[in-house]
């Protein structure tokens with residue numbers, strides 16, 4: 001949990017909020033804001049059409065602002081272990097790859113490949129976290145504690 005929360009480590013709670021809501025409800029792991037993480041295009045032939053890119057928030061007809069291109073709402077992380085594939089385009093299928101992406105998006109661009117809306121990417125809170133393998137494992141382990149017991 002510390003690796004998830006600490007601003008000098010994962011910094012995940014900056015968006016996937018871990019504190020209770022103002023009305024005392026348990027955390028939902030989102031601040032309900034929108035962000036462009038620069039996730040890679042999903043080039044899996046089952047999903048990919050070269051002529052289509054998803055502008056996210058900017059697709060809402062009430063929104064007329066190119067600065068919002070590629071922004072998607074911060075999703076909850078409750079039961080995240082059970083809800084692959086991940087991201088708006090399903091490009092990631094396991095949690096460790098996601099943390100590796102947050103960790104090295106900007107230091108290993110060739111590993112992650114093309115993204116669709118580079119101009120609006122959040123470059124201040126993620127992309128070069130300098131996490132060790134153990135710290136990445138710890139964040140994955142924490143996310144797996146968010147699974148309901150049935």
Ligand code: HEC
Nearest residue numbers: 010011012014015035039072073074075086087088102125
């Ligand atoms: C700047 C805000 C922000 C920060 C910081 C952040 N996230 Fe996210 N997270 C998002 C947004 C926005 C999405 C959805 C992106 C998309 O679909 O393109 C997302 C998606 C995810 C998903 C996939 C959820 C799903 O249902 O598909 C996981 C898992 C996740 N984040 C974990 C983390 C972890 C772990 C960290 C810390 C290492 C972190 N996030 C830091 C904003 C953030």
